[in-house]
Amino acid sequence: MEIVYVYLKKRSEFGKQCNFSDRQAELNIDIAPNPELSALYVERNPVDTGVQCSASMSEHEANTERFEMESCGVNHVEGGWPKDVNPQELEQTIRFRKKVEKDENYINTVMQLGSIMEHCIKQNNAIDIYQEYFDDEEAVEVTEEAPSAKTINVFRDPQEIKRTATHLSWHPDGNRKLAVAYSCLNFQRAPMGMSHDSYVWDLENPNRPEIALKPSSPLITLEYNPKDSHVLLGGCYNGQIACWDTRKGSLVAELSTIEFSHRDPVYGTIWLQSKTGTECFSASTDGQVMWWDIRKISEPTEVVVMDISRKEQLENALGAISLEFESTLPTKFMVGTEQGIVISCNRKAKTPAEKILCTFSGHHGPIYALQRNPFYPKNFLTVGDWTARIWSEDSRESSIMWTRYHMAYLSDGAWSPVRPAVFFTTKMDGTLDIWDLVFKQCDPALSLKVCDEALFCLRVQDTGCLIACGSQLGTTTLLEVSGSLSTLQRNEKNIASSIFERETRREKLLEARHREMRLKEKGKAEGKDDDQKEDELAVDLDELVTKAEEEFFDIIFAELRKKEAEALKKKPRSNVNLDYGEELMEQNIGEEEEVGDETYDDVSAEREEGVSN
Template identity: 80%
Template structure:
């Protein structure tokens, strides 16, 4: 049986019908040939034509709508959190999560949604449509790239009297601006006519600074606020803390009163991780660490004296030069001192003794740089004297890794934010060293001569590709490193983690051995103290024995000399009585007789000593 289905459609739905028919042809137009026009015909072979006026031009106008561009900003906040919870504070978010997880409605909602998501999860586990089954990255890559760095820009101090670029700070948002603090750190050698200004530079305009910051005293340190890019905090040479708002211009927006400020230059100032984004703290060589709130910056909110004896005596405090603060550890911070000691502190401790947790000592001079590894915060880097040292918080007595001693003094250093094994250092001979501990540990992977004068400051951009270094004459050089130094290598994290763990374990073993030796020495010292009187008696006996031996030697020598004198007298007597030859012969016979008697006595003594059969 054949199945047939007929589709029907109305004729009106096909549109107007066309009717065609046959008819005779019609002439629409007829143009006969014109002989006069034929005479004007010119063959182009080629042809030059002279004219008196310009060629004909056509004009065309089009009315279009104007396109206007406008840039607008949006303040985006992480959603879903209550108003009383700051999503940037790790402790508050963890506390809120624990509170929500205990709620019964939350548990019921998760159980209901779990059945809905289970089907999708099983589908994803069945087949991965995004999986690359022939991944080329599985093969071992051997990179033949030559490590290099090139100069991108140079920002020179526009003033005639040159000053040292003491500190650098990158703009937190786009990293297109660089704030540079200028100061003369030579004690009582600053020129009277020296400018006090510091500058903010635009990376694309090295000829002129974008904004001048005008403090009352030269700036030693300068830092952008990570939460508000318009606000900067600066530490002055006279010990004051100054705050700028770039929207208000070059003048200082807030300034601490000199009575409640530091007594020495402020070498370190950092922003804290807070809800308001207005808290910071500073350190100075006067031995104090002060906490500030820029909303009320007239006096500090808290003061900590760097007294390692934990008594809080300012006269015994160590001068602070560098600060280190990790936002993931909001209660901990570290201070590098002039005496080569790193002090680890806990701000939330109740007493002064508890606030200073421990110390790390190993440098011969001031610590100019102190920074935690961005991937492994328990390990930190210090720069002082002629070497760089890497420490672990688990090993407090000595560092776990260090570089060789250089001929030039090392002035600053910083970790790469993209690679855990790479760090940068600057030296007094104008050289920037780039170290890669996965590739080589004895020498830098790349050494670059930047300028002839000494380099004093260093700052690495967040992407790790650009670094800025400031010199003694106020010249700031912007460098770009090759991709091999800023791109994370394969298995680099695991390699550095194993290196840090291995070296930490080795130092722990050495520390335990040293501790054991110290305990043994202490036990010996205690034993010597207990036997003090006996030791004195034994010392007197030794002195008596030594004196007795000394006098025995003297008596023996005196007897020998007396015997020689008697022989000489006897010889003279015989010579006088019996004559020359006879007296001399008589003396020889007498000597022979004495020698024979001594030999017989020795033989008798040996016979007595021999055992009887």
């Protein structure tokens, strides 16, 4: 059945204006807020929203005529000289030129070519044939842009008991994930009930971590495998080495045994560039560097003791805080120690004593960061105490460049992967400093107050645009730097190379000067010692002479007394002439004493004359 309804409307009401009237508001539905639901969410602060101000336009394309190009070569012989003329001989070439210039055909040919060249020169004045219309590298100028940075995201530790973010690692494929290790670094002061979990965050979702890693002991370091992005390597607080495969879940896939592991917390782990992608090595404050293969991680494949005396004694070893390994130098690695000394080692040495090549000493405290320049591996950066230093392997006695001493302690540092003259440092007052050696060397090009608590770790993305900073309360802040800090500048490589070479030469000259001054001071000290020895010998000689004289005169006086006693015995005495005899004896003794005094004067005069001779 078809139902038809016809709406009728007067023609005069078509397009009639609508009339509105006031009316009281009506409440249709009232939904009260639920405070329990707010606990499931974390406030996103800050919020970065992009707004498109221009109107959307359709895309248009136009095809131009195709121009076919052909490559061809020209075989040019030196000057087109005839066979009988040697172009290396100056006299023959001058003689041949004079002969040709006198030829009429030569003059006519030059006159014909001159008109053609004049026409081409006039064309060049109208159109610049050497202009480069599509030079993409020089078209972008970012040097005039002021250095700046902005916060993109903040990842907070989801645990109630906050822990320090001790290490960061970017996902090798796409850098869209960030692995963060959480631990309490205060010795034996970990709060009761503190979680051991570490997390992998997705940059697009700061509210909840993508996966939780559950180790047996809190992680101090965590590294992605560059060849297998599903595998992570962690160094535990109790000295063990743990390995995860994110495809298998949150539990540990491989774990080293306690007996063969480190005896102190593991502060550094690095993957080696091997064919299998399963080799790595670790460092700890127990003074050992261990090599591992995760296919058989129960015990290390090799152990090196950081004893700079090369005696392989563990009690004299220096505690390792940071590690550095450059894939272009597969046999070398470097270790930063608690004592402020950098140890350069050779893994392929034949004996354990030869594995320690040299040391670099310049910090007053532990070296928290150690990294080679990605463009110039001979130069490396160290961060410790209140300063950051740049070293050269050619100058071992002192660093070639260093920052001023800051009021706050420095905690970490890293080179920019895209700019050879830019590096980053973090401080205990929550500040991130960005240094640009091409811009200025005395002060940082940009200093940012990231958070109120201390910053402990820093990691730069491979593109150089994003920087992640971990704080004492477990907050990881993601920052994006401006294009001037993340884009290679014109001639920056040459400028940075010249800066490093100049400072290296300056340090070598200063070292040579200091060495020369030390040798002079040593020579002066040795000369003073010789003079002192001569004075001592002279004093000893005078004492011997005086002693000999005393012994000599003692013997003479003893002989005189003996003769006097014998003379008295030979002279008879009587009771009558007793007084007369005593007078004679006193007279004889007086005469003998006068003779003795004369003898003493003569002997002493002769002795002094002999000594002077």
